[in-house]
Amino acid sequence: MIxxxxxxxxxxTDAFERYETALTTNDVQALDGFFWNDDLAIRYGAAENLYGYGAIQQFRAARKSGSFTRRFDRLVITTYGKDYATASLHHHPGNAPGKVGRQMQTWARLPEGWRIVAAHVSMIDDPDV
Structure with missing residues (x-):
């Protein structure tokens, strides 16, 4: 395996960057398109556990969030073979001083293209503050 x-x-990396743009501008339609449209898709959020594409889509549609900014501290994207990858982001959200955000995504190349099949988002107190 390469x-x-x-x-x-x-x-x-290109898919992640497009996802990041959609996320920070709250482009709900684009965000929905990045997730695997299947009952096996999972997204663990800061305060929610979403099982299946339908639950992820409903969460996005109901969320009243505007645009936001964040400063990347460390982004690690690793591919395993030609069809599987992880993206791990450590960041400082502009709307949550004193916090550190963590985001992990599992990406898979499916017939429709690269899709997030599992994601986890969490926030902790910034240990450096």
């Missing part, structure tokens, strides 16, 4: 094949890494 770890971080340059072409695959570029594809996943």
């Amino acid at each position: 770890i971080n094949d340059p072409e695959t890494l570029r594809e996943v």
